[in-house]
Amino acid sequence: MSASPESHGTIALFVTCLVDLMRPEVGFAAAALAERAGFRVVVPEGQTCCGQPNFNGGDRAAARRMAARVIRLLEPFERVVVPSGSCAAMIAVHYPSLFDDADALAGKARALAVRTRELTAFLAEAGFAPEARAGAAPVAYHDACSGLRELGVRAQPRALLRQAGVDVVELAEPEVCCGFGGTFCVKYPDISARMAANKAADIEAAGAATVAMGDVGCMLNIEGRLHRQGSAVRVRHVAEILAGHLSDEDFAEDDSAG
Amino acid sequence: MQVESGAFVEKARAALTDATLQHALKHIKHGFVEARAGAAARLPGFEAMRDRARDIRAHTLAHLAEHLERFEANVTALGGHVHWAADAEEARAIVVRLCREKGARTVTKSKSMVTEEIELNPALEAAGIAPVETDLGEYIIQLRHEKPSHIIAPVIHLSKDQVADTFHAEHPKYGFTERLTERPALVREARAILRERFLKADVGITGANFLVAETGSAVVVTNEGNADLTASLPDTHIVVTGIEKVVPTLADCHTLLRLLPRSATGQDITAYVSFFTGPKRAADLSGPSSFHVVLVDNGRSSMLGTEFEEMLRCIRCGACLNHCPVYANVGGHAYGSVYPGPMGAVLTPSLAGIDKAGHLPNASSFCGRCEAVCPVRIPLPKMMRHWREREFERHLSPAPMRWGLGLWAALAARPALYRLALGLASRLLRGRATKGWIGRLPLAGAGWTGGRDLRAPSGGTFQQQWRRRRGG
Ligand code: SF4
Numbered sequence: 209m210s211a212s213p214e215s216h217g218t219i220a221l222f223v224t225c226l227v228d229l230m231r232p233e234v235g236f237a238a239a240a241l242a243e244r245a246g247f248r249v250v251v252p253e254g255q256t257c258c259g260q261p262n263f264n265g266g267d268r269a270a271a272r273r274m275a276a277r278v279i280r281l282l283e284p285f286e287r288v289v290v291p292s293g294s295c296a297a298m299i300a301v302h303y304p305s306l307f308d309d310a311d312a313l314a315g316k317a318r319a320l321a322v323r324t325r326e327l328t329a330f331l332a333e334a335g336f337a338p339e340a341r342a343g344a345a346p347v348a349y350h351d352a353c354s355g356l357r358e359l360g361v362r363a364q365p366r367a368l369l370r371q372a373g374v375d376v377v378e379l380a381e382p383e384v385c386c387g388f389g390g391t392f393c394v395k396y397p398d399i400s401a402r403m404a405a406n407k408a409a410d411i412e413a414a415g416a417a418t419v420a421m422g423d424v425g426c427m428l429n430i431e432g433r434l435h436r437q438g439s440a441v442r443v444r445h446v447a448e449i450l451a452g453h454l455s456d457e458d459f460a461e462d463d464s465a466g
Numbered sequence: 467m468q469v470e471s472g473a474f475v476e477k478a479r480a481a482l483t484d485a486t487l488q489h490a491l492k493h494i495k496h497g498f499v500e501a502r503a504g505a506a507a508r509l510p511g512f513e514a515m516r517d518r519a520r521d522i523r524a525h526t527l528a529h530l531a532e533h534l535e536r537f538e539a540n541v542t543a544l545g546g547h548v549h550w551a552a553d554a555e556e557a558r559a560i561v562v563r564l565c566r567e568k569g570a571r572t573v574t575k576s577k578s579m580v581t582e583e584i585e586l587n588p589a590l591e592a593a594g595i596a597p598v599e600t601d602l603g604e605y606i607i608q609l610r611h612e613k614p615s616h617i618i619a620p621v622i623h624l625s626k627d628q629v630a631d632t633f634h635a636e637h638p639k640y641g642f643t644e645r646l647t648e649r650p651a652l653v654r655e656a657r658a659i660l661r662e663r664f665l666k667a668d669v670g671i672t673g674a675n676f677l678v679a680e681t682g683s684a685v686v687v688t689n690e691g692n693a694d695l696t697a698s699l700p701d702t703h704i705v706v707t708g709i710e711k712v713v714p715t716l717a718d719c720h721t722l723l724r725l726l727p728r729s730a731t732g733q734d735i736t737a738y739v740s741f742f743t744g745p746k747r748a749a750d751l752s753g754p755s756s757f758h759v760v761l762v763d764n765g766r767s768s769m770l771g772t773e774f775e776e777m778l779r780c781i782r783c784g785a786c787l788n789h790c791p792v793y794a795n796v797g798g799h800a801y802g803s804v805y806p807g808p809m810g811a812v813l814t815p816s817l818a819g820i821d822k823a824g825h826l827p828n829a830s831s832f833c834g835r836c837e838a839v840c841p842v843r844i845p846l847p848k849m850m851r852h853w854r855e856r857e858f859e860r861h862l863s864p865a866p867m868r869w870g871l872g873l874w875a876a877l878a879a880r881p882a883l884y885r886l887a888l889g890l891a892s893r894l895l896r897g898r899a900t901k902g903w904i905g906r907l908p909l910a911g912a913g914w915t916g917g918r919d920l921r922a923p924s925g926g927t928f929q930q931q932w933r934r935r936r937g938g
Contacts (some may be wrong), residue, residue: 259875265854276740277879
């Protein structure tokens with residue numbers, strides 16, 4: 209597809225806390241992809257957390273307040289793109305459940321839900337075809353649970369990777385959770401670590417040098433486990449691979465500005 | 467209902483390092499998960515059938531009293547008796563009374579998780595009545611003085627060797643002295659012993675997978691045929707089951723019967739599907755002369771009209787257990803409830819109180835696979851989350867977690883502070899890293915680094931870098 213830059217309008221990039229703090233390079237890769245797909249990218253000032261930890265922790269009142277903030281923040285934007293299945297699902301699936309019909313925000317929550325997309329679903333819908341690279345190494349793909357089951361993100365990342373010339377190696381148990389689960393990994397660390405170890409073994413057995421996925425939560429968990437057991441398999445966000453941002457050093461820089 | 471979920475963390479930890487248990491749990495993948503996937507793929511319209519099943523169950527619950535009354539009227543018309551038990555104590559008292567009236571010394575039992583729930587066996591024993599479990603798994607559990615670890619496969623946690631040892635220890639008194647090692651031989655030996663018991667039993671107690679309102683039938687599915695012997699050999703048959711098991715018609719029952727074994731074991735149909743409809747009629751050659759149904763509420767009706775009502779759609783197939791990554795790694799006993807796994811995480815606090823079942827709705831990564839396979843489409847994660855909300859409201863969740871969530875929400879409402887905090891966290895993490903990796907963290911992070919490393923942030927936060935490069 210050859211779209212002239214910025215011909216399709218503007219997207220708001222909601223980066224998520226984990227990208228913001230842990231993997232800024234994923235945010236840049238997502239922005240680069242949206243721009244290549246022909247969109248102007250805005251990172252709305254003042255974005256923080258979508259409220260998922262509080263929502264899943266039973267703190268519904270705070271989750272509602274956090275959702276209200278995000279709904280207002282993103283109201284001006286026609287499209288919202290999130291490089292995470294679980295945060296995208298929080299907005300697109302769970303926000304509407306937080307407000308009673310009588311609540312003034314109920315309609316706005318539903319409207320935002322409709323406008324919000326997980327990154328690969330957005331790219332696929334926009335008809336974006338990543339540049340095919342010759343000789344790209346195959347990657348294994350891990351499905352993050354929320355994206356897979358709450359948003360139906362399954363075919364899109366695989367198709368995009370193939371279009372980019374990357375063969376996708378399937379895991380033996382692609383439907384099984386890696387054990388991250390947000391606060392689950394700190395509330396039940398032993399069980400979470402066992403689940404991560406099982407996933408790491410499945411990934412090792414797949415034989416690819418890199419495993420791709422769409423959620424930074426899973427990335428931290430899986431790469432942390434692979435590293436602990438001395439595996440050389442690299443963990444990358446699917447956006448990094450699609451954008452061709454493949455070196456760790458791409459965006460590492462001194463943070464002297466604080 | 468006895469619940470010991472307080473020790474979940476310790477029991478789970480022990481389970482993770484129990485090599486025999488871990489080996490036994492491996493069976494779940496092939497024996498249940500793959501079997502269900504195959505069965506679902508073989509049946510065209512499986513997904514549409516799940517929608518129908520959900521609707522049948524939802525409709526029944528919306529008119530529960532009406533269908534139960536119809537069921538009662540039909541049982542009574544057939545010459546049977548229906549007893550209503552508000553709680554476990556009443557249910558036990560009814561069963562003990564009925565057994566005493568018959569002068570029962572031995573009762574055979576089959577297929578009843580509800581009798582586990584109401585702890586019937588100790589009550590029978592206290593009344594001088596010997597209960598004999600006749601499902602092979604339940605029989606083994608009874609010999610070992612254990613609790614079932616799965617709602618349809620009670621001994622999933624045991625190895626064949628453990629069963630061989632148990633039989634070798636318990637069976638010499640029946641004249642079986644050799645230690646058997648092969649599965650068929652073990653089954654044969656248990657059968658030979660149980661055969662005697664079937665013939666001697668004064669009362670047979672079964673559960674019910676479904677109660678059919680329009681016919682007054684109690685429906686039981688088994689693969690061993692023991693429910694039929696339990697129900698038809700003794701003079702009295704007592705069905706003990708939950709009030710939510712009723713379905714309006716035989717056609718409804720049929721739909722659910724097509725889903726239950728496929729979701730449970732991946733079978734198209736179980737070896738036996740028995741409809742017990744009233745006592746022996748004049749022309750019948752065999753069957754019990756008295757037929758009783760004990761309808762147990764025990765907290766179920768209090769779920770009606772609440773956010774937990776949908777849980778009552780459950781048909782106890784066990785698919786949510788089999789597909790749960792937590793259950794599959796720690797097994798059923800860690801949960802400390804007869805109802806483990808995702809269905810137990812919702813049902814146990816509903817029946818026993820959230821103050822007794824705290825860990826259960828929390829010990830989930832919310833991966834959602836349970837809901838994805840539940841034949842009646844129960845939104846299990848959503849209901850676990852509702853339990854977490856109730857806990858949070860009642861200040862039952864752990865203080866550090868409440869404190870952490872409160873702090874996080876406060877930060878999220880103050881973007882400048884949030885950016886400052888994330889920037890600080892980023893620097894701290896990077897400062898702690900060696901070659902980009904962190905092997906040990908303090909406090910809550912210690913749990914993380916107990917089992918994995920943490921790759922430090924690659925640079926300053928995204929928002930800092932974006933501002934610097936793009937000016938916002
Ligand atoms: S909750 Fe659903 S999957 Fe779990 S046992 Fe009940 S019917 Fe089966």
